[in-house]
Amino acid sequence: MIKELTVDLGARSYPIYIGEGILENIDSYFEKHGISKRSALLIVTDEHVAKKHLEPVIRKLERAGFKTASHIVASGEKSKSLAVLEEVITSCLKAGLDRNSSVIALGGGVVGDLAGFAAASYMRGIRFIQIPTTILAHDSSVGGKVAVNHPLAKNIIGAFHQPEMVLYDTATLRTLPDRDVRAGLSEMIKHGLIWDAEFTSWCEDNAEKLIGLDPEALQYGLYKGCSVKAAVVSQDERENDLRAILNLGHTIGHALEAVAGYNELLHGEAISIGMVGAAKLSVRLGNPEHIYTTTKRIFKKFGLPVAVPAHMDTDEIMKAMMYDKKFKEGKMVFIVPTDIGKVEINKNVSAEWVRDIVDQLKQED
């Protein structure tokens, strides 16, 4: 059974379909949602995903009468650059994409962010369809935040550009490496931590099933994770306030990724450490100790890192944070848990305290 939910954004509302075998019927989803057969489509994907899923997707779509072209980028964060964006736009032009065309992101968060920004900026905005093929992407594929990186800061060049739909075929997750599975589940746990204590417990109780890619557990977890994301985005599309809570663990996490050169730590691993840091900060701000112990226990249960790698320089981490965008008029904005399933946006966190936390995070075990 395919589960369906809606991201409610008025005229920009769109559906998320989650379940097994969706890509086998991709043409019917496209037809149902009025994707043009006269205007060319561009499928953007990466080398790894292309090997597994590109051919069958193209075949299905072409047989149904859609005109497709594809653009394959190197796997990994390095493809989220303006240089690669220009190459994607070259493909849009060469394939003759027009204003009724769609760009399709077939892949994980990198592909989604890159293809999404291409769709947002090509001809000042054309349609965009998300086909996430990682667990992590259950987060990034919903909500319309698209971007590429700048050498000095992640996701700093981008747009808000909502997809027409999200097609989440859980069959594509089966071949993910174990490390990617665990890292992807980090965002799922985050959705529990910010919004839903019961779902957080469910995640902890079902850790083994989730890591083992049990289809039913996975579909339910992704459905719940996407539901939290959809609820938050519906209330605050352009991150004027509430949406910031989705950044739990990301202030420290992004800085760790930047210092690690986008290589040593996967995004989900970096924010796992970041969420433990946020929980430590929470306790320091006077909230109950169990927030920290529970948070840490859950991430450890998923085999995710909870400590800042000892060789990383705290100064460098703090400098990377200064370039990140979670600052407003010089003050540091930090998402702080106030309980399991509940967070606040604290706009007055001193950089000194954060520095202390980062230092302490090197001692976690």
Added chain:
Amino acid sequence: MIKELTVDLGARSYPIYIGEGILENIDSYFEKHGISKRSALLIVTDEHVAKKHLEPVIRKLERAGFKTASHIVASGEKSKSLAVLEEVITSCLKAGLDRNSSVIALGGGVVGDLAGFAAASYMRGIRFIQIPTTILAHDSSVGGKVAVNHPLAKNIIGAFHQPEMVLYDTATLRTLPDRDVRAGLSEMIKHGLIWDAEFTSWCEDNAEKLIGLDPEALQYGLYKGCSVKAAVVSQDERENDLRAILNLGHTIGHALEAVAGYNELLHGEAISIGMVGAAKLSVRLGNPEHIYTTTKRIFKKFGLPVAVPAHMDTDEIMKAMMYDKKFKEGKMVFIVPTDIGKVEINKNVSAEWVRDIVDQLKQED
């Protein structure tokens, strides 16, 4: 007397101020419109404009307590690239721009388009202020279309991002080279041709005053030109239909610019030829001959070119047009005058006819 008009776009409405000496009081305009003194501003400008206007603008703003940084790009269309965009974003980061910051475009259309797209994409969108310093920019600074070029197509990577305000100080126009003045007036005449026969006549009658930069004529002409632009944009912000009429002369014009390598022809010159071409097409479609004769007479009176340079290859021009974005599902959309002051959006123009017109345009004199 400063003239003021409003671009009416609901929550995104903004004022345009036109008149002599506005930059001498730039700080008061910024204060009036609530530009933050705590968040850094980035002034983007080009080498030529920087020499004349950057220092006094910075001095005024700094004295009033604004925090400014500046980024100077090379003059000319080549700065409208993703590579230069990345450099502008570097300056945003180094100057510490945050979500309450503004990017200020001090210059002509190139600077406005580039700085505007930087503002649209930095942190997924921050505030943006237009300070046009050319006549041509009375068109580009109003309406929120911002973009950079791709090697294969102009303005193909961009966004709709409305400015907070447009500050049009006619004093900055006094040092413009004569060729730029005439080319800039081409867009003013276009606003008459698409919307207002009376204003078209006024332009023709006041050609010498306008070319001679008579302050009163210039202020009136810019005010009327901006008014037409504002009226069109208010009715169709994202170019779903009506806004396309602003592209009169641009389908051929952009192709000529592309083939000329963005060098031989100024934008205003290219669209002058393009508007004569559109008038010829109009007559071929059965409209009265006077549309062509009047259009051509006016542009000649302004000393603007009306013929496609003979050495340009028609095939290349047509190919450049194929990459341009005025196509929809394979059919060619063309803005065709149906009278002076009136145009229609014709979606069924055959490429063959356009090719004939381009060929014939080589014989104009």
